[in-house]
Amino acid sequence: MFKGIIIAVIGAMAYGFISLFTKNLVNLSVTSDTILVSRFLIIFLVIGAYLSVRKKLVKPTKSQVKDLLIYGVIGYGGAIFLLAESYIFMPMSQATMIHFSYPLFVALFMVVFYKEKMTGVKAIALVLTCLGIAFLMEFNFTVNPVGMLIALLSGAAFGLYMVSVSESSIKELDPLNLLFYLALVVVLVFGAWGMIKGELHLVSLESAAYLSMLGVAVLSIIGIGFSTVAIRAIGPTYAAMICVLEPVVALLCGVVIFREPLTAYSFLGSLMMFAVILLIAFEGYFRKKKSERGNNNGN
Secondary structure: OHHHHHHHHHHHHHHHHHHHHHHHHHHOOOOHHHHHHHHHHHHHHHHHHHHHHOOOOOOOOHHHHHHHHHHHHHHHHHHHHHHHHHOOOOOHHHHHHHHOOHHHHHHHHHHHHHOOOOOHHHHHHHHHHHHHHHHHOOOOOOOOHHHHHHHHHHHHHHHHHHHHHHHOHHHHOOHHHHHHHHHHHHHHHHHHHHHHHOOOOOOOOOHHHHHHHHHHHHHHHHHHHHHHHHHHHHOHHHHHHHHOHHHHHHHHHHHHOOOOOOOHHHHHHHHHHHHHHHHHHHHHHHHHHHHHHHHHHHO
16 A cells, blocks of 8 residues: 555656756747657657567457547546646646545545445545645636636546456556556647647747757656556556645745745645645555454464
8 A cells, every 4th residue: 555655656746847848849839739749759669669568468359449439548648638728728836636535426426337336534534635626726716617627628538547456357457558658649630620720730849948848758658657557456446636736846846946926825735735645645554554453363
């Protein structure tokens, strides 16, 4: 349990640092389609080369191909695409925070479709997660309804992807093979969509843009890889809650590197996110102790 929590925290931190490079790309006027496709194109090439050299590339089954298309396009890729689209209608910070409603969708999907038990600790952790997001948003709920709907849908799509990692046929793929095929699906589908729109520009960019793209890709490999391992180790519901540490890391990066102000609301919201991690860790500790006592009594 503790190993899974640590892995989830590392994955969330990697995701959080992505905002540094993404912000730089946005400042360099790189389109969201270009950011998305370049990110997964680099992942596809790097992971593909590694798996080929090590002879560890696994051919997916028909069922896995189907699930990769569904959860890669509608789930992961859809989440990133919808989140970028929501920025058109509302401020980036608000849309991103609404996107982090995905732990609620993960819990909902797991309870409704997979009959996962909603324990008291999970319920408290979910409430703290929602409160933490509200504090990080500084309780500013005056948002564009269209933008809010799109951002919520991005959260639902990402929640769907997180559940698929442990509950669909792609759970049989190891993290690197899953990342390779996920990247392939995203590049093919969203690359074609970007070209149709005329907003995919992978050449003639500034050198700073290519360095930022590389940074995004490397952190994505760490984030997606570690999150996948965490989901399978502690379950999608707990992993989703811990992954909400991502905006806290992004917030701290903004404060330390970009000298952005840290408000009391943001500070309290960050504390609530850390409290969620502690709750999950304590439950894991007591569950382990209970299991050990049961084994000792059995002997």
